[in-house]
């Protein structure tokens with residue numbers, strides 16, 4: 001799979017830009033702040049319907065414009081597929097796949113399989129559990145796009161259940177002893193257990209498949225100073241990890257936590273509260289690992305995702321944003337060895353010579369709102 005063409009209209013700093021890309025290695029070179037990351041952020045958006053840098057769409061639309069458009073042509077097994085997304089902050093995205101509009105933007109997920117590593121990924125190791133849940137869920141969708149629907153269903157249930165608990169909480173606060181109407185909570189518990197079990201089963205299966213790839217990738221990135229391992233940390237017992245058992249465990253967990261949930265006005269049980277524990281040797285990476293170790297761990301998580309997809313027959317596009325400047329010569333060479341076989345590798349950098357020569361296929365110069373092929 002590779003991206004053959006990317007067109008942006010009013011996306012970030014670009015009023016209009018068109019870039020023709022090729023399979024194999026490409027380097028996007030330009031000074032700081034010229035818009036290199038903006039280009040790959042657009043590709044990441046097509047793959048995940050989210051930005052790796054911001055949580056809302058507003059900053060993605062060029063200042064002063066009302067909407068942004070991302071259009072790209074993806075080549076997969078020799079066939080071209082056009083994907084178009086229109087981002088209007090505050091409204092649902094509009095999307096087209098091929099020549100036809102699709103009902104929901106999430107129907108485009110799966111069209112572009114992409115693994116992106118960027119400096120922001122340090123947060124995968126040092127940041128909140130939400131960062132790691134997103135990592136898992138994006139990978140779940142890249143492996144099996146039907147999980148986009150599972151995740152959307154679960155998010156909807158959590159939103160509605162939280163709204164119900166919150167309203168009751170506020171009613172109790174303002175109305176003395178009366179607790180608000182919680183008569184439909186049992187129904188929402190059943191929905192949560194059902195959709196939550198499906199998401200949880202998917203994540204557990206993913207973590208089991210991913211773990212050896214993380215250990216291997218960390219060993220490779222950190223030159224033998226290995227010992228990286230990941231474990232899924234859930235709010236309910238997850239053994240056995242099959243859907244029926246997980247649904248029962250979630251249902252039991254909700255019964256047990258009902259008093260605290262009503263007390264606090266929020267849903268405390270379910271995969272939206274889970275985490276992925278990252279360990280290095282016997283210690284958790286978060287709070288213990290050095291800056292360099294965190295960085296290697298974050299890179300290893302992305303490389304493991306890439307490796308897993310490839311072993312399962314999916315050839316994702318690999319994007320490395322500003323990576324090589326951080327590495328010494330030995331590490332650059334090792335990373336080049338790991339990623340050299342990518343069907344398409346896009347690397348951004350300020351200095352082209354920082355990128356090992358074996359990865360420098362085509363070179364694009366990014367400057368003054370335009371992208372020009374120079375080699």
Ligand SMILES: Nc1ncnc2c1ncn2[C@@H]1O[C@H](COP(=O)(O)OP(=O)(O)OP(=O)(O)O)[C@@H](O)[C@H]1O
Nearest residue numbers: 012013032033034035036037038059060061062063
């Ligand atoms: N919504 C927006 N409207 C207009 N300009 C924007 C918008 N969002 C970001 N920019 C501009 O885009 C530029 C940043 O682009 P980008 O992050 O792609 O830089 P970069 O080339 O990757 O830089 P570096 O090498 O420093 O990482 C900044 O100058 C910023 O002001």
